Amino acid sequence: MMDQRLKEYLELTLKEVSIDCVIFGFHAGELKVLLLKWKGTDGWSLPGGRIYLEESVNDAAVRILQERTGLKEIFLQQFYTFGSNDRYKNMDVEALIRKLEWTFGTEFYDEKYMKRNVSLGYMALVEFEQVVATPDWYTDECMWCEISNVPELLFDHNEMIDIALKALRRQVSYQPIGYNLLPEKFTMPELQRLYETILGKQLDRRNFQKLVLSYGILEKLPEKRVGGAFKAPFLYRFDKEKYDRATKEEILFAI
Amino acid sequence: MMDQRLKEYLELTLKEVSIDCVIFGFHAGELKVLLLKWKGTDGWSLPGGRIYLEESVNDAAVRILQERTGLKEIFLQQFYTFGSNDRYKNMDVEALIRKLEWTFGTEFYDEKYMKRNVSLGYMALVEFEQVVATPDWYTDECMWCEISNVPELLFDHNEMIDIALKALRRQVSYQPIGYNLLPEKFTMPELQRLYETILGKQLDRRNFQKLVLSYGILEKLPEKRVGGAFKAPFLYRFDKEKYDRATKEEILFAI
DNA sequence: GGTCAATGGGTAAAGATTACACAATATTAT
């Protein structure tokens, strides 16, 4: 039974630390973030979860992401650990606890852990057409929300999104992205749109191409993308070996 | 009594999360890291500590740093959170616990928390001549160790130092440093030596000066540093307001 | 006063970034 499983989950996980994920969704030039609505309340929050006693923190983040989106082996990275003692200052914790008690029963809620919890912030970047968004035990509704139009969230989750976005934009300067976000074969304009979406600004077509090619992680294919309107663009593919090396070495991508 | 205070400390702090600090010491062109030797063992580790129940994580890091070095209000930053489930794979935890039991008495050691603990990594940068290094309850000896010559440490602390150094070097590209590391009035060569020490490479004197001045956070004083040998260099001082603004805005320092 | 070791200021070359224009092409409308 559901409540039994939730009870076990709460018992078999770490109590003082949990994970919150800022899942950025990319599609057709839009950058969105995945939000969940808490059962029995009208409060929205980031997807999160707990860490099993024997599980590594990074594995927990991968698992939580997979539970919420169905996706694995994608761009996922720790970006900050939130441990203020006033993380809930903007909200009525008592009222939330009362609502949760009403929804789940009182026995699962230890006030101590509702008030003092360290959150490890992870960010992910996914193609949101590939995502099968799935609520968790606490939530009953998912929403992809425009990054510029996020409502007031529970806890300190608005701040988390701000910090994650900054971290993501900085990350892009140190690591290649695109693998697992684009189809295996993609066109230069598609890659450019990915970067433009993340950075939130327009880039020059020719300069972008020159730059990206200079990093030597792309392989130009003899084929072209057919079927689309207008002139057929060439297809490219990541040279996975060089891509991985660049990821590790943190080459500066001056994009 | 000492043991009573230790017992209280263990009881009044979070159990599953703790803090480890990589304290980089800068002086006369050398970069060192502060290590502590555990009582009753010959194992060395990074300084660390626990977080009080009502304390913010960042405050705890400040407190721990002050307890170990006597210094406050210095460069101190979260750099990574370590949460592998094999963090202690390189060491004999059983043997360490036995030694700790012998030294402190068995009652303080909960095997569970010795084996599964999430560590928040903080790095600090200090002038190590200003430091009064002070061991903690677990340790009885302090050592400043050349960064290139660190012995094998307990837990995953060698890895922590590697990651902290990378983070420090990257940080230097995004934020000005030097305030609280240099005297109020300092010379251009002194500032340059600080950067050279952190980055581990030589920089061109004239280019360095041109670059640093272009960021507009320095104020050139009409005085010179007298008393030293050879030509007297001009003194500079940070414009604190602009310095703080640059710290917040994360201007790119292409040094 | 000369020597020495370091600072102060500036310039030329190399490299990176930015700005910009026109030909080619596949679909769509006529």
Added chain:
DNA sequence: ATAATATTGTGTAATCTTTACCCATTGACC
């Protein structure tokens, strides 16, 4: 079929940034 259209492919000049390098000046020391 042909023209119109929106998009891709490619190259070059101008600007800005970074790097490399020189020689005069200064103050302590002999």
